[in-house]
Amino acid sequence: MNHPVKRIESLYRAMQRIRRVEEAIADRYAAQEMRCPVHLSIGQEAVAAGVCAALTRQDGVFSSHRAHAHYLAKGGNLTAMLAEIYGKAEGCCKGVGGSMHMIDLAAGFLGAVPIVGATVPLAVGAAWAARLRGEDKVIAVFFGDGTFEEGVVYESINFAVLHQLPVLFVCENNLYACYTRLSARQADRSIHGVAAACGCRAMNVDGNDALAVFDAASRAVADLRAGSHPVFLECSTYRWREHCGPNIDDDLGYRPEAEVAEWMSACPVNRLATMLNVLPEGQDLLVNIEREIVEEINDAFICALAGSTPLQADLPGYLYA
Amino acid sequence: MPEIIRKITQAEAIREALEQAMAADDHVILIGEGVPDPKGIFGTTSGLQERFGKTRVFDMPLAENGMTGICIGAAISGLRPVMVHQRIDFALLCMDQLVNNAAKWRYMFAGQVSVPLVVRVIVGRGWGQGPQHAQSLQAMFAHVPGLKVVMPSSGYDAKGMLLAAIRDDNPVIFIEHRWLHGLVDDVPTRSYTVPLDKAEIRRSGKDATLVAFSFMVVEALLAAKALADFGIDLEVIDARSVRPLDMTTIIKSVRHTGTLIVVDTSWKTGGIAGEVVAGVVEAEFGALHRPPLRVALPNLPAPTSHHLSRDYYPDALHLSRAIVSHLDAAVPDAELVSRLLRSTPHDVPQREFSGPF
Numbered sequence: 001m002n003h004p005v006k007r008i009e010s011l012y013r014a015m016q017r018i019r020r021v022e023e024a025i026a027d028r029y030a031a032q033e034m035r036c037p038v039h040l041s042i043g044q045e046a047v048a049a050g051v052c053a054a055l056t057r058q059d060g061v062f063s064s065h066r067a068h069a070h071y072l073a074k075g076g077n078l079t080a081m082l083a084e085i086y087g088k089a090e091g092c093c094k095g096v097g098g099s100m101h102m103i104d105l106a107a108g109f110l111g112a113v114p115i116v117g118a119t120v121p122l123a124v125g126a127a128w129a130a131r132l133r134g135e136d137k138v139i140a141v142f143f144g145d146g147t148f149e150e151g152v153v154y155e156s157i158n159f160a161v162l163h164q165l166p167v168l169f170v171c172e173n174n175l176y177a178c179y180t181r182l183s184a185r186q187a188d189r190s191i192h193g194v195a196a197a198c199g200c201r202a203m204n205v206d207g208n209d210a211l212a213v214f215d216a217a218s219r220a221v222a223d224l225r226a227g228s229h230p231v232f233l234e235c236s237t238y239r240w241r242e243h244c245g246p247n248i249d250d251d252l253g254y255r256p257e258a259e260v261a262e263w264m265s266a267c268p269v270n271r272l273a274t275m276l277n278v279l280p281e282g283q284d285l286l287v288n289i290e291r292e293i294v295e296e297i298n299d300a301f302i303c304a305l306a307g308s309t310p311l312q313a314d315l316p317g318y319l320y321a
Numbered sequence: 322m323p324e325i326i327r328k329i330t331q332a333e334a335i336r337e338a339l340e341q342a343m344a345a346d347d348h349v350i351l352i353g354e355g356v357p358d359p360k361g362i363f364g365t366t367s368g369l370q371e372r373f374g375k376t377r378v379f380d381m382p383l384a385e386n387g388m389t390g391i392c393i394g395a396a397i398s399g400l401r402p403v404m405v406h407q408r409i410d411f412a413l414l415c416m417d418q419l420v421n422n423a424a425k426w427r428y429m430f431a432g433q434v435s436v437p438l439v440v441r442v443i444v445g446r447g448w449g450q451g452p453q454h455a456q457s458l459q460a461m462f463a464h465v466p467g468l469k470v471v472m473p474s475s476g477y478d479a480k481g482m483l484l485a486a487i488r489d490d491n492p493v494i495f496i497e498h499r500w501l502h503g504l505v506d507d508v509p510t511r512s513y514t515v516p517l518d519k520a521e522i523r524r525s526g527k528d529a530t531l532v533a534f535s536f537m538v539v540e541a542l543l544a545a546k547a548l549a550d551f552g553i554d555l556e557v558i559d560a561r562s563v564r565p566l567d568m569t570t571i572i573k574s575v576r577h578t579g580t581l582i583v584v585d586t587s588w589k590t591g592g593i594a595g596e597v598v599a600g601v602v603e604a605e606f607g608a609l610h611r612p613p614l615r616v617a618l619p620n621l622p623a624p625t626s627h628h629l630s631r632d633y634y635p636d637a638l639h640l641s642r643a644i645v646s647h648l649d650a651a652v653p654d655a656e657l658v659s660r661l662l663r664s665t666p667h668d669v670p671q672r673e674f675s676g677p678f
Contacts, residue, residue, distance in 0.1 A: 060398075094431035103430045110397070111430065115421045121387045122422065125394020132350070132376060133399060152417070155387025162382070318428045319467055321435040321490035 041069035046268035050213025067112035088307030117150030146177030207235025353405030424467030451625035476506030481515030
């Protein structure tokens with residue numbers, strides 16, 4: 001499919017912004033001021049950018065422990081995210097959640113939590129509520145290949161298919177659950193094949209190709225709005241850094257060197273940068289985007305770090321309505 | 322308009338609460354295995370699908386954890402789901418969603434989103450309900466901040482507390498007891514609420530405070546009536562709420578009686594009776610004339626055979642014997658037996674009951 005330059009530019013901008021935010025977190029992590037786990041999305045930016053570009057602000061998104069990319073791509077507030085990671089009162093959860101608990105209701109980012117699979121049924125329930133309330137809404141939920149081993153996912157898919165709910169299941173298959181390879185955890189069949197057998201309309205796309213992800217998600221969202229079966233999108237991608245933390249951990253030897261090198265050469269951000277670079281004035285465009293992103297991130301870090309200390313006394317008020 | 326009060330069973334009172342909640346608020350939906358069945362969860366959901374339709378009242382796949390998550394997702398999106406489990410034991414399959422999501426969603430997102438969810442769970446007893454159909458797991462749920470847990474004993478409270486639970490913006494575990502469903506109570510026809518955090522003094526007395534939960538309120542009142550013949554004057558408190566426990570009412574009573582006896586429907590170890598005792602001892606140790614006493618189930622799962630379950634559940638006779646012994650009172654055992662020995666088989670709520678549940 002041919003894509004207008006504006007589309008390529010906006011997807012590139014979204015991905016590069018995520019990449020630079022994650023790198024900035026990694027660079028500053030050693031300062032010991034972000035005192036919570038971080039699961040970085042570097043290498044997997046295309047899935048978040050491509051899917052969220054196919055959604056409207058009113059559509060909802062849920063995610064898991066590795067949520068920064070999804071949150072940012074859906075329009076979540078960057079300063080509130082960084083403030084949350086720093087444990088500040090201005091954080092998106094006022095310091096109660098941390099990196100693994102992202103939320104921005106105004107942006108339609110409905111919540112991310114670290115219990116594997118926990119938000120998959122919530123997405124189905126949100127879609128069910130939208131249906132019963134007559135709202136024209138699609139709900140997308142991001143999860144990894146490991147989540148596809150959780151029973152609750154099958155329970156959720158069954159109900160979504162049974163009631164034809166407008167849910168887009170997005171599986172980021174990055175081949176590893178922590179250090180354990182997919183082949184050691186799942187039988188030799190495709191994830192999207194199982195989803196299809198469960199009654200979803202299932203697709204498999206190159207999760208490092210933001211344009212391909214966008215095209216697939218756009219078709220899925222249009223079909224869901226027209227009342228189709230729930231759609232399951234398996235996106236093949238790769239995590240560049242350690243499961244949890246700021247570092248590169250390939251010295252541990254759990255992933256073949258050639259595999260790591262191959263996936264890194266298929267960098268989703270470079271892929272679109274290369275397309276933009278050959279355009280007339282493309283180089284200027286890339287330089288400008290980079291400058292804008294870096295400025296925004298620097299400002300956001302300054303703002304987040306200047307945030308206030310959350311108060312213990314506020315905690316009980318959060319528990320019950 | 323004069324209030325109309327009539328005698329109906331607790332199952333009918335629960336059904337009426339659901340019907341009134343659904344009529345008052347379109348966002349209330351009812352889901353559970355067996356909800357639209359001919360037997361309608363022991364009559365508590367009968368006719369509701371006919372009245373409110375299949376989009377608001379329906380059966381669910383046998384997927385308790387996933388369906389709980391789906392109900393949580395609906396609850397944070399503007400609906401007010403009521404979920405039903407015919408046995409509380411099945412709710413163990415939902416513990417991930419209840420404990421990790423329902424209880425914490427509001428808290429972990431700093432109060433931005435609430436979870437108005439009611440989970441009705443029924444505690445079984447007798448007629449061979451056995452190890453996996455007769456657990457009474459209130460302490461397990463009550464352990465978790467973010468949940469509210471109630472277990473009413475009267476039909477009046479069952480209706481009013483269910484209506485309050487459905488209107489509440491928090492997840493409420495609404496624990497019913499199968500042996501209470503058939504009991505008749507005076508219940509108003511109107512819609513009304515009963516607070517989810519207040520105990521109720523069912524009988525005033527001066528010699529000892531007897532705090533009872535759920536069906537044990539029935540047994541406690543029988544024991545208190547029998548012991549009154551021997552000058553033992555018990556104050557019986559229906560705890561009604563498990564989380565929060567209404568320690569204010571309990572402590573006030575103990576200050577007055579000097580003795581605390583707690584009667585639970587569940588196991589003694591790690592149970593809610595221990596929590597009541599701890600709360601009183603911490604707050605009013607000096608008011609106690611003697612050590613507190615817990616009357617609870619033995620630390621064994623319920624056996625199925627009616628031969629084995631005969632002495633498993635403490636009834637009014639067991640309870641009154643325990644009270645007499647604890648108070649060092651001079652009451653001939655034969656007198657207790659003549660007043661309290663069950664004339665019905667021990668494993669059914671009423672003699673006419675012919676099973677199965």
